[in-house]
Amino acid sequence: MRLYNLFRRIGGIGIAGLIFGLAGLNNVHAAAPAGSPPGPEVCKGCHENQVNSYAASVHGQKGNLKGPANAGECSTCHGNGAAHVQAGGGRGVGGIINPGSKSVPAKDRTATCLACHEDNRTLAFWDSGKHKKNDVSCSNCHSIHGGNILKKTDPSISPYVTTSKQLQYETCASCHKDIISQIRKPSHHPIIEGKLKCSDCHNPHGALSKAMIKSESVNTLCTSCHADKRGPYIHEHPPVEGNCLTCHDVHGSQHNKLLSQKVPNLCQDCHDWTRHPGTPYGAQRGFPPAGNTGRQFVARGCLSCHNQIHGSNASSAGRGQFFTR
Numbered sequence: 047m048r049l050y051n052l053f054r055r056i057g058g059i060g061i062a063g064l065i066f067g068l069a070g071l072n073n074v075h076a077a078a079p080a081g082s083p084p085g086p087e088v089c090k091g092c093h094e095n096q097v098n099s100y101a102a103s104v105h106g107q108k109g110n111l112k113g114p115a116n117a118g119e120c121s122t123c124h125g126n127g128a129a130h131v132q133a134g135g136g137r138g139v140g141g142i143i144n145p146g147s148k149s150v151p152a153k154d155r156t157a158t159c160l161a162c163h164e165d166n167r168t169l170a171f172w173d174s175g176k177h178k179k180n181d182v183s184c185s186n187c188h189s190i191h192g193g194n195i196l197k198k199t200d201p202s203i204s205p206y207v208t209t210s211k212q213l214q215y216e217t218c219a220s221c222h223k224d225i226i227s228q229i230r231k232p233s234h235h236p237i238i239e240g241k242l243k244c245s246d247c248h249n250p251h252g253a254l255s256k257a258m259i260k261s262e263s264v265n266t267l268c269t270s271c272h273a274d275k276r277g278p279y280i281h282e283h284p285p286v287e288g289n290c291l292t293c294h295d296v297h298g299s300q301h302n303k304l305l306s307q308k309v310p311n312l313c314q315d316c317h318d319w320t321r322h323p324g325t326p327y328g329a330q331r332g333f334p335p336a337g338n339t340g341r342q343f344v345a346r347g348c349l350s351c352h353n354q355i356h357g358s359n360a361s362s363a364g365r366g367q368f369f370t371r
């Protein structure tokens with residue numbers, strides 16, 4: 047405060063302004079020899095599409111005070127284009143930077159954007175994310191000139207929706223083909239229908255959790271939407287408390303209800319048949335010659351009776367402990 051007053055008394059603001067001004071000028075000189083960068087109107091002659099798409103985007107808006115429009119326009123991301131313009135343009139001509147080009151290291155491509163977006167809340171764990179570690183950069187997913195916030199690199203006609211709006215998963219599709227084939231299985235989370243986005247469960251910008259999920263554990267993620275499965279129940283089924291994915295495949299499955307296997311096989315991975323009536327096969331019985339697989343032929347629809355499979359609040363007298371009610 048004291049210093050400030052002092053400055054005011056001797057007209058320090060003017061002096062400071064001059065100093066900062068000179069420093070700024072110095073930077074420009076260091077970056078490119080040709081003086082202040084040419085504005086969009088110069089580029090427009092040859093790159094009309096890019097100039098228009100930029101102007102229409104959030105980055106091109108003057109009202110967006112911290113955006114590129116107030117920070118050097120095109121030069122914010124492409125560097126000083128003066129030499130490029132002088133030479134009549136061309137790929138790699140005049141030291142023009144293309145932050146979408148594979149010849150620019152991913153680290154540098156990303157740095158262009160992080161210069162402004164570093165303190166963005168969703169980017170807080172960018173460094174620990176799988177994408178950064180695998181050289182995926184911002185412009186692999188984001189479209190600066192495409193007229194849409196997200197890129198759609200693998201255009202497909204989707205028969206599952208009646209909207210022409212771009213669905214987020216289409217941005218992930220070009221790289222995560224295995225996941226995309228799962229979300230098209232008969233039982234699936236409604237992602238292709240546009241009711242759920244990948245980013246409802248994942249943070250594509252990085253997270254500390256396994257597979258960059260948005261919660262600290264799989265179960266807290268699932269129960270954030272499926273609250274009825276959270277419990278606590280009077281009678282708990284231990285695998286449910288443990289991990290929902292013991293029985294479910296999250297992206298898609300050929301079995302009903304996203305189950306990883308069919309009932310009764312699912313149950314019989316852990317439970318034998320001893321307490322149920324019937325004539326189970328063993329080494330001597332069942333399919334010849336060696337039919338002992340530990341599976342039974344009766345009461346295979348376990349869920350017909352054990353229908354509260356995630357846990358029950360019925361009393362023990364009412365057989366709640368067996369999840370039959």
Ligand code: HEC
Nearest residue numbers: 086089093096097100114119120123145146185189190191
């Ligand atoms: C916020 C950063 C940013 C700003 C500002 C920006 N661009 Fe771009 N530009 C990019 C990125 C990233 C790419 C790579 C294309 C992609 O991956 O979407 C690109 C691509 C281009 C290309 C195409 C390169 C090619 O591969 O053919 C041209 C031309 C271009 N920009 C011109 C401009 C002009 C002119 C302006 C100013 C009106 C501008 N850009 C402003 C980030 C920016």
Ligand code: HEC
Nearest residue numbers: 084088089092120124127131134135136137138142143144
């Ligand atoms: C006289 C025409 C002309 C002007 C003016 C011009 N460019 Fe270019 N620029 C080109 C041509 C031609 C290419 C090569 C495009 C291609 O091969 O598809 C190019 C390529 C680019 C690329 C891609 C570079 C690469 O190595 O991939 C960027 C980015 C770019 N220009 C940005 C700008 C910016 C920003 C401005 C304004 C400061 C500008 N250009 C002004 C003609 C021009």
Ligand code: HEC
Nearest residue numbers: 104110112113114117122158159161162184185188190195
């Ligand atoms: C000069 C600073 C600056 C640079 C450089 C910059 N941005 Fe931005 N960007 C902004 C500001 C400011 C906004 C407005 C929203 C906000 O405050 O986050 C924004 C918004 C966005 C949005 C949200 C758009 C929307 O419609 O919600 C995305 C996505 C984005 N930027 C991606 C990028 C990418 C990718 C790059 C690098 C190629 C980049 N930005 C470079 C300042 C910048």
Ligand code: HEC
Nearest residue numbers: 156159160163166168172177182183184186187214245250
């Ligand atoms: C793997 C794909 C992917 C990568 C890589 C990626 N993003 Fe994103 N980004 C997304 C998705 C998906 C959204 C959410 C869009 C929506 O709301 O539908 C998003 C949203 C944003 C937003 C707007 C909303 C917010 O979170 O504030 C900004 C800004 C942004 N990204 C910047 C960046 C920057 C900067 C980088 C590089 C450091 C980057 N992104 C890398 C996929 C990606």
Ligand code: HEC
Nearest residue numbers: 215218222225229235237242243244247256257259264296
């Ligand atoms: C309903 C929540 C949810 C949605 C929606 C979702 N995921 Fe996942 N994803 C998960 C969970 C949970 C895991 C596994 C975490 C674990 O194994 O601990 C996972 C794992 C992954 C993995 C790691 C590899 C693997 O097969 O386990 C990738 C890659 C992935 N998801 C991509 C995607 C993409 C791309 C989308 C959108 C098409 C998507 N996810 C939609 C919850 C979801």
Ligand code: HEC
Nearest residue numbers: 176177180182186187217218221244245248250256257258
């Ligand atoms: C340019 C290619 C590319 C795009 C686009 C892309 N990813 Fe990835 N993603 C990768 C690579 C490479 C990895 C690391 C290798 C792996 O685990 O498959 C990865 C890893 C992941 C993981 C962590 C997997 C694990 O085992 O930890 C998740 C989750 C994920 N991506 C989700 C998404 C989502 C959601 C989108 C769309 C918004 C997306 N990705 C778009 C390339 C991409």
Ligand code: HEC
Nearest residue numbers: 233234235236246247264267268271290294296302303304
């Ligand atoms: C962001 C919200 C959200 C999260 C998180 C979520 N789900 Fe879902 N889930 C849904 C929606 C929406 C449906 C479709 C409901 C419908 O169609 O009525 C659904 C349906 C299901 C179904 C029934 C599928 C069918 O074929 O009927 C199962 C099983 C399921 N989810 C399990 C899980 C598991 C396990 C997790 C955690 C890995 C999880 N969900 C995380 C929103 C979510």
Ligand code: HEC
Nearest residue numbers: 265268269272275276285286289290292293294303349355
């Ligand atoms: C022991 C295996 C098992 C575990 C573990 C498990 N489930 Fe299930 N889940 C099932 C079975 C079996 C069904 C089919 C029930 C039916 O068809 O009546 C099912 C059905 C569902 C459904 C769709 C029908 C409904 O009741 O809404 C949802 C949602 C669901 N589970 C969520 C979860 C969540 C969330 C978790 C983790 C907290 C979880 N499941 C853990 C076996 C399991």
Ligand code: HEC
Nearest residue numbers: 283284285292309312313315316348349352355367368369
């Ligand atoms: C990953 C292993 C696992 C799977 C899969 C599994 N369970 Fe369980 N289940 C357990 C464990 C552990 C207990 C607790 C046993 C105990 O307390 O003695 C249990 C308890 C039970 C009980 C109560 C038994 C009692 O004595 O209180 C019933 C009934 C049951 N499970 C039915 C099923 C059915 C039906 C399925 C298939 C939909 C299934 N379980 C799938 C591990 C599993």
Ligand code: HEC
Nearest residue numbers: 310313314317321322345346347348349350351352368370
């Ligand atoms: C016709 C209805 C019915 C069907 C079908 C059925 N159960 Fe049961 N189950 C019961 C009843 C009732 C009990 C409680 C028995 C008791 O009171 O001791 C029970 C008990 C159990 C127990 C606890 C046994 C113990 O040792 O305490 C398990 C585990 C179990 N069932 C698993 C299964 C599995 C796995 C399937 C499918 C292969 C299945 N059940 C099919 C009715 C059924």
